[in-house]
Amino acid sequence: xxxxxxxxxxxxxxxxxxxxxxxxxxxxxxxxxxxxxxxxxxxxxxxxxxxxxxxxxxxxxxxxxxxxxxxxxxxxxxxxxxxxxxxxxxxxxxxxxxxxxxxxxxxxxxxxxxxxxxxxxxxxxxxxxxxxxxxxxxxxxxxxxxxxxxxxxxxxxxxxxxxxxxxxxxxxxxxxxxxxxxxxxxxxxxxxxxxxxxxxxxxxxxxxxxxxxxxxxxxxxxxxxxxxxxxxxxxxxxxxxxxxxxxxxxxxxxxxxxxxxxxxxxxxxxxxxxxxxxxxxxxxxxxxxxxxxxxxxxxxxxxxxxxxxxxxxxxxxxxxxxxxxxxxxxxxxxxxxxxxxxxxxxxxxxxxxxxxxxxxxxxxxxxxxxxxxxxxxxxxxxxxxxxxxxxxxxxxxxxxxxxxxxxxxxxxxxxxxxxxxxxxxxxxxxxxxxxxxxxxxxxxxxxxxxxxxxxxxxxxxxxxxxxxxxxxxxxxxxxxxxxxxxxxxxxxxxxxxxxxxxxxxxxxxxxxxxxxxxxxxxxxxxxxxxxxxxxxx
Ligand code: GLN
Numbered sequence: 001x002x003x004x005x006x007x008x009x010x011x012x013x014x015x016x017x018x019x020x021x022x023x024x025x026x027x028x029x030x031x032x033x034x035x036x037x038x039x040x041x042x043x044x045x046x047x048x049x050x051x052x053x054x055x056x057x058x059x060x061x062x063x064x065x066x067x068x069x070x071x072x073x074x075x076x077x078x079x080x081x082x083x084x085x086x087x088x089x090x091x092x093x094x095x096x097x098x099x100x101x102x103x104x105x106x107x108x109x110x111x112x113x114x115x116x117x118x119x120x121x122x123x124x125x126x127x128x129x130x131x132x133x134x135x136x137x138x139x140x141x142x143x144x145x146x147x148x149x150x151x152x153x154x155x156x157x158x159x160x161x162x163x164x165x166x167x168x169x170x171x172x173x174x175x176x177x178x179x180x181x182x183x184x185x186x187x188x189x190x191x192x193x194x195x196x197x198x199x200x201x202x203x204x205x206x207x208x209x210x211x212x213x214x215x216x217x218x219x220x221x222x223x224x225x226x227x228x229x230x231x232x233x234x235x236x237x238x239x240x241x242x243x244x245x246x247x248x249x250x251x252x253x254x255x256x257x258x259x260x261x262x263x264x265x266x267x268x269x270x271x272x273x274x275x276x277x278x279x280x281x282x283x284x285x286x287x288x289x290x291x292x293x294x295x296x297x298x299x300x301x302x303x304x305x306x307x308x309x310x311x312x313x314x315x316x317x318x319x320x321x322x323x324x325x326x327x328x329x330x331x332x333x334x335x336x337x338x339x340x341x342x343x344x345x346x347x348x349x350x351x352x353x354x355x356x357x358x359x360x361x362x363x364x365x366x367x368x369x370x371x372x373x374x375x376x377x378x379x380x381x382x383x384x385x386x387x388x389x390x391x392x393x394x395x396x397x398x399x400x401x402x403x404x405x406x407x408x409x410x411x412x413x414x415x416x417x418x419x420x421x422x423x424x425x426x427x428x429x430x431x432x433x434x435x436x437x438x439x440x441x442x443x444x445x446x447x448x449x450x451x452x453x454x455x456x457x458x459x460x461x462x463x464x465x466x467x468x469x470x471x472x473x474x475x476x477x478x479x480x481x482x483x484x485x486x487x488x489x490x491x492x493x494x495x496x497x498x499x500x501x502x503x504x505x506x507x508x509x510x511x512x513x514x515x516x517x518x519x520x521x522x523x524x525x526x527x528x529x530x531x532x533x534x535x536x537x
Pocket of ligand 1: 383
């Protein structure tokens with residue numbers, strides 16, 4: 001059976017529990033210990049699929065088609081192993097399961113209560129991934145901050161697990177903030193003391209305290225935190241602000257977090273850490289030879305989390321190409337035919353982002369036209385691909401009113417149509433075409449050059465598709481459909497051969513880009529942008 005590590009957060013949200021959990025898992029993995037990470041989120045939505053990106057950032061889709069928290073993206077990018085539905089559980093999903101059981105009469109007339117019924121279901125799911133024998137360690141990130149009403153049942157369940165399992169099989173890592181008071185020139189430990197006290201009141205005691213801080217912690221401060229929070233002196237570690245999240249595993253290694261954890265969990269079989277690939281990546285990331293400017297055309301650009309996986313994919317692809325990718329956010333609502341030259345001139349590539357609904361659509365179409373006509377590298381993802389199809393229909397095929405039925409249900413030329421199986425669906429949550437599907441690539445196309453194979457699998461999240469009734473018309477005018485779903489013929493990739501780099505994909509390649517295996521489409525897009533930068537310099 002696996003050993004369990006719980007990561008809780010204190011003082012404030014946004015301290016980066018996900019990055020700390022991922023870094024710890026990475027360090028264990030580097031020593032030959034298999035680890036997975038799961039996240040328990042306190043909100044009532046069954047999953048984040050129905051949440052607006054402004055509320056919750058990007059919705060990360062797993063291989064098996066679960067719509068999950070964006071922290072799962074970090075887990076995969078760090079570990080280079082896929083997660084699944086089981087890796088993300090919300091309060092909503094817990095209650096849904098328990099209520100369904102109640103309706104089925106499974107509680108045999110008992111009163112159904114938070115303790116034990118809700119906590120039992122939380123416990124079942126917390127233990128699940130560790131029971132398959134696939135992992136040595138399961139790290140569970142508890143969303144929210146200790147003291148929140150919403151996360152109380154999760155913390156109570158951690159208490160029960162800590163009580164039930166042998167001491168060497170479970171541990172708690174508490175992430176907290178040590179604020180620096182500029183006026184007093186002092187780091188303050190009081191908020192941390194309070195948050196550990198609050199955690200202890202619920203019966204959960206941390207084994208390690210990881211302190212987020214802008215300034216290094218002195219030994220005195222560490223000792224003080226250890227004493228007042230009742231943890232071993234060596235188990236208070238600092239987590240200094242880093243220039244990139246990809247440096248955090250190394251910072252944690254310096255603080256010996258992996259050693260502390262292995263000691264507490266009595267893990268005696270481990271290797272010397274092998275972070276060779278990670279370090280090669282980091283060296284390249286930190287020593288770019290040049291810079292490329294990529295326009296990210298989207299409607300959620302005010303919130304960086306909305307395009308998290310795309311931004312991280314740029315970082316992976318930039319390091320691979322030894323360039324710094326400078327992402328210029330362009331709000332699609334602000335692009336018009338009059339100002340498009342001024343807005344996009346000087347960029348080395350355009351990525352038109354995924355999205356839903358009508359807002360900012362015309363700006364995206366104008367941006368595609370600009371990239372196509374000016375031979376600027378273009379990369380469209382999901383909605384971005386659909387916009388490339390609409391642009392081509394309107395401006396090359398001359399179908400002036402071409403549109404997607406998502407935006408214009410009455411368009412005389414619905415070049416993007418609702419997928420057949422979607423037409424019967426009325427519920428919103430979890431009903432899109434989700435997760436990994438195969439795609440067959442035509443030989444001697446740009447896609448073939450990029451992937452180096454004719455058979456790929458990529459992840460999806462959409463309701464609409466290329467309308468194959470228009471296939472011939474597009475082919476006649478030179479748009480190539482270079483990737484198709486083998487079962488349905490659904491167009492997955494479109495490209496333009498008479499252009500340095502013009503490609504649109506119905507799927508989300510950003511969801512599979514990791515430090516050790518950057519997404520090929522991003523790598524080639526950045527390479528094309530690099531060429532564009534040198535030829536236009
Ligand atoms: N709104 C489009 C669809 O549902 C695109 C979705 C997306 O970009 N993820 O097909």
